[in-house]
Amino acid sequence: MTPADFQLSQPLKARRIVVAMSGGVDSSVVAGLAAASGAETIGVTLQLYDHGEAVGRVGSCCAGRDIRDARAVCDKLGIAHYVFDHASSFRETVIDDFADEYLAGRTPIPCVKCNMGPKFTDLFALARDLGADCLATGHYVRRVEGAYGPELHRAIDPARDQSYFLFATTAAQLDFLRFPLGGMPKAQVRELAAELGLGVAAKPDSQDICFVPDRDYASLVKKLRPEVETSGDIVDEAGRVLGQHKGLIHFTVGQRRGLEIGGAAEPYYVLRLDSASRQVIVGPKRALAVRTARIDNINWLAGDYHGEMTVKVRSLAKPVPARLEHDRVTFELPEYGVAPGQAAVLYAGDRVLGGGWIQQTERAELALA
Known part of the structure; x- marks a missing residue:
């Protein structure tokens, strides 16, 4: 060498x-x-x-x-x-x-x-x-x-x-x-x-x-914040109680396994978590579709770049076409599994343009299949 x-x-x-x-x-x-x-x-x-x-x-x-x-x-x-x-x-x-x-x-x-x-x-x-x-x-x-x-x-x-x-x-x-x-x-x-x-x-x-x-996240978080073990309801988007959970720590947006609810006509996924009510809100996969995500604490590395871009919303996700307007990332096609707390990282080809932390998502209006 x-x-x-x-x-x-x-x-x-x-x-x-x-x-x-x-x-x-x-x-x-x-x-x-x-x-x-x-x-x-x-x-x-x-x-x-x-x-x-x-x-x-x-x-x-x-x-x-x-x-x-x-x-x-x-x-x-x-x-x-x-x-x-x-x-x-x-x-x-x-x-x-x-x-x-x-x-x-x-x-x-x-x-x-x-x-x-x-x-x-x-x-x-x-x-x-x-x-x-x-x-x-x-x-x-x-x-x-x-x-x-x-x-x-x-x-x-x-x-x-x-x-x-x-x-x-x-x-x-x-x-x-x-x-x-x-x-x-x-x-x-x-x-x-x-x-x-x-x-x-x-x-x-x-x-x-x-x-x-x-990878036992739950045990560590429970040790540091015992209140995270607070149980609550698993509900659908209409507020109907479908089951019980043993703490929000066990769930993330897009999750299917571990819900332990029955009687649904189709598989249900975690749509969002409500920390105030301790509720896990679930629904069909189509309800996970997101058109826009609001991000904050944006770090921008690309100066006045205004060209085409893609975005990753999870570390293992594929970059998808999107655009950034102020603090909002809009996906060209509905994106699934967009979770608050994760990052939205923007690219132009292989170049990292910047990114920010996902705060809120807006559901895409999809026709029921």
Whole structure:
């Protein structure tokens, strides 16, 4: 590997690079590429939420084992490694928000809140304090130099693309950030890790939210907000009681399983959650169709762009044609499963134009089939 390898997707002339290191293979390879570029490289790990040792769980970001892995990589590469305790900030800006959103009947995306807070805002301050020329991360997204400055683009590997989770990245942050892995498939990243002799080359990717053991969201939220267990009615759009539930935490918009109601002529889905009445409102699939969504806290990265665009309303959804007018996203065709609390991220081709948080939806008027 040569110093030019760090420039595979992100041209960089820097004297000092700070690398955000989670202990996984992606950030470890970024550190290796940065060190090979000839720049002074410093690895930084944020101690956010260490439940990994307590539950004996491997693959949880920022757990004690992951910090040791990050340190071992830095030792192998001969670069400095620092650990900073940001558990309090993480609890306030990510974990508490996660619980409160579920309590309010919304569907949160904690990874975006983490990127907006500890990972970028806090790491930015640390990188600046360390005199860095840039902050490099292992996210699968591309930073492309455009006519009016850096742009945020999807990764070339669609299966790894993380642009949906980075829509809130500001223009100032994007100017300082580098994403060396955005132009590589995952297989190549693991090959580079093996070439570097890194012990994490075969380390499994984390599949869960880092602070939620075994994807058991309900148990965590119930521990933090016991009132979320309040039971209530499952009702149809006319207000008829069809059944009972054991807490809004167990439901999200578009869900079909777990309703445990019978007698309906067709399958029913969760249409919305009413936190005030503790009701789960259900109906047929056609009632899930949404024509317009109102979004707030819009982060716009595309200047005066007014061309065609697409929008994703879930991380795994396909982008669909839409338009943005002020704070409203209007879908060209009705979209399903649009949930308050999720993000609406707008694209022009592979370029991320910006996005915002879904606050309300307006149902499409569809003829009954």
